[in-house]
Amino acid sequence: MADRLVADGYSAVGYKYVDIDDCWLSHSRDSSGQLVANQAAFPSGIKALSDYIHSRGLLFGMYEDIGTYTCGGYPGSEGYFETDAKTFASWGVDALKLDGCYYSDSNYQAGYTNFSVALNKTGRPIMFSCSWPAYISDDQRALYYPYMAKICNIWRNWDDIDDSYSSMASIANYWGSHSAVLASVAKPGSFNDADQLIIGNSGLNPDESRTQMAIWSIIASPLLMSNDLRNIPTWAKDILQNKEVIAVNQDSLGRQGVRVSGSAGTVQVWTRLLADSSYAVALWNDTPNTSDITLDLKFVSGCATLRDLFNHTDLGVFKTSFTSSVPSHGTVMLKVTPAEPPKN
Numbered sequence: 001m002a003d004r005l006v007a008d009g010y011s012a013v014g015y016k017y018v019d020i021d022d023c024w025l026s027h028s029r030d031s032s033g034q035l036v037a038n039q040a041a042f043p044s045g046i047k048a049l050s051d052y053i054h055s056r057g058l059l060f061g062m063y064e065d066i067g068t069y070t071c072g073g074y075p076g077s078e079g080y081f082e083t084d085a086k087t088f089a090s091w092g093v094d095a096l097k098l099d100g101c102y103y104s105d106s107n108y109q110a111g112y113t114n115f116s117v118a119l120n121k122t123g124r125p126i127m128f129s130c131s132w133p134a135y136i137s138d139d140q141r142a143l144y145y146p147y148m149a150k151i152c153n154i155w156r157n158w159d160d161i162d163d164s165y166s167s168m169a170s171i172a173n174y175w176g177s178h179s180a181v182l183a184s185v186a187k188p189g190s191f192n193d194a195d196q197l198i199i200g201n202s203g204l205n206p207d208e209s210r211t212q213m214a215i216w217s218i219i220a221s222p223l224l225m226s227n228d229l230r231n232i233p234t235w236a237k238d239i240l241q242n243k244e245v246i247a248v249n250q251d252s253l254g255r256q257g258v259r260v261s262g263s264a265g266t267v268q269v270w271t272r273l274l275a276d277s278s279y280a281v282a283l284w285n286d287t288p289n290t291s292d293i294t295l296d297l298k299f300v301s302g303c304a305t306l307r308d309l310f311n312h313t314d315l316g317v318f319k320t321s322f323t324s325s326v327p328s329h330g331t332v333m334l335k336v337t338p339a340e341p342p343k344n
Helices: 001-009 045-054 079-090 108-121 137-151 167-177 181-182 205-220 235-242 243-249
Strands: 017-018 059-064 096-098 127-130 154-156 191-194 259-262 265-275 278-287 291-296 303-308 313-319 321-326 330-337
Touching: 017 096, 045 059, 045 291, 059 079, 079 108, 096 108, 108 127, 108 137, 127 137, 137 181, 167 181, 167 205, 181 259, 205 235, 205 243, 205 265, 205 278, 205 330, 243 330, 265 291, 278 291, 278 321, 291 330, 313 321, 321 330
Parallel strands: 017 059, 059 096, 096 127, 127 154, 154 191
Antiparallel strands: 259 265, 265 278, 278 330, 291 321, 303 313, 303 330
16 A cells, blocks of 8 residues: 555545555564564564564554553553553654553543653654543533543544545544534644545545545544545545645645534535635535525625635636535535625
């Protein structure tokens, strides 16, 4: 996958991390308490893999768990926080996802704080991805988000995604229903993580794939692909490498977008303020039929220049509103720039 990221142009548009998920470990630590990789899967060891990924100009991410076991039943980090943090740093790890299975202490705040401290002690910059929110109730999450933003760089909030539109839409709609709470804590260096992009697998058609790319970019979620880049349709590659949409996701203001109208199973409008004072807008049709969606331009004083980001087309200057026909499960994504009304 590292080779494909480089050869097929993904790294050139910003996809830099190659991440290993659960089950990379042997079933026990070595005699000195160190984590050991599965020798059949990684015969040269993790450091060699990390070095190779770095040689391709990429960054290396790994998975562990705060509990006694990972979710897949392999050795977790509970009781070994400093040992494991030093191991990851010695391997040249650039990002770490710390899951929350099998944790014997119900105080996730203390556990994730202590692991964050252990990572910082190593002196190596490691992007810290926390799964803490996924293991507590909704009402608790709202209370803890401001603190999470201090110790975690990104954090998973809700269900794992699977390869289907219903799964992707349920996650997006969770973000829509909790827009105000989630957006209030997102900022450069600290972002809510809606889980992986499944574009290029079998579960989403092209319209649905554009929806995931659009909504994930509007909400400033990390764009981490979960697919086989050796076997990916050209249309999926084009969506994933859309520079204009990626620019929205990576906008320097770091402001998370919100759903401003609609709800699950209806037509929806999402907006995100960008650093140049324009807005990214997603018109998402979460219904089984093609539908018209109207964007009220009051939020830009009633007049704006519109650009279609998926079709790379300037649509012109619009006054009062803009209406587009959107296919079932599809999304029209716009850049909306405030404009002076044209003179007659």
